[in-house]
Amino acid sequence: MSATEARTVRRNSNRAGRRHRAGAAFSLIEGVFCTVIVGVMFAAAVGAVGSSRVAQYKVQQRCLGRHLANSLMAEILQQDYVEPVDNPVFGPEPAEGQTSRAIYDDVDDYHRWSASPPQYKDGTVMLDLTGWKREAYVHYVRADDLGTAISSDEGVKRVTVKVSHNGLPVITLWGICTRNDQQTEE
Numbered sequence: 001m002s003a004t005e006a007r008t009v010r011r012n013s014n015r016a017g018r019r020h021r022a023g024a025a026f027s028l029i030e031g032v033f034c035t036v037i038v039g040v041m042f043a044a045a046v047g048a049v050g051s052s053r054v055a056q057y058k059v060q061q062r063c064l065g066r067h068l069a070n071s072l073m074a075e076i077l078q079q080d081y082v083e084p085v086d087n088p089v090f091g092p093e094p095a096e097g098q099t100s101r102a103i104y105d106d107v108d109d110y111h112r113w114s115a116s117p118p119q120y121k122d123g124t125v126m127l128d129l130t131g132w133k134r135e136a137y138v139h140y141v142r143a144d145d146l147g148t149a150i151s152s153d154e155g156v157k158r159v160t161v162k163v164s165h166n167g168l169p170v171i172t173l174w175g176i177c178t179r180n181d182q183q184t185e186e
């Protein structure tokens, strides 16, 4: 090989080496860039799944809370407006007690009733509802002012049912009971 040919071979070899190093550097940068992109996308995906599960959990909590509130409200509004057997008192009559609602038979018997976990009317504790609580309150109101409790009976009782979970309110229902009919709203 002549001296000229030898210089040409070294020049080509040096160019090839630079191209190879440039290619390696580009691949390295490209690789880091892709990792960052994937990492960001992965973090965003985890965040989206987490938000979705939180939203789904809240919907399930609210559905369960609504069911618990509706069932107790329906039970209360099925009772008589006023005690049908004993001398009526506001709240449970003495013979009915305050530890079980099994023999409650009028609406105001349920005033200040609460149970956690919730119970069926016969006193059986509902399963898998640890942390859940139901409360009921009954007040006299006037037909033209359902929001203000009064002390005398003017023929209208307002029933409030509250459901909470681990001390946090989930839902509150209001029901209206008169001597003639009953209505509920949330």
Ligand SMILES: [Ca+2]
Pocket (backbone or CB within 6 Å): 083, 084, 091, 092, 093, 096, 104, 105, 106, 109
């Ligand atoms: Ca009663």
Ligand SMILES: [Ca+2]
Pocket (backbone or CB within 6 Å): 083, 088, 089, 090, 091, 092, 093, 106, 108, 109
């Ligand atoms: Ca009563």
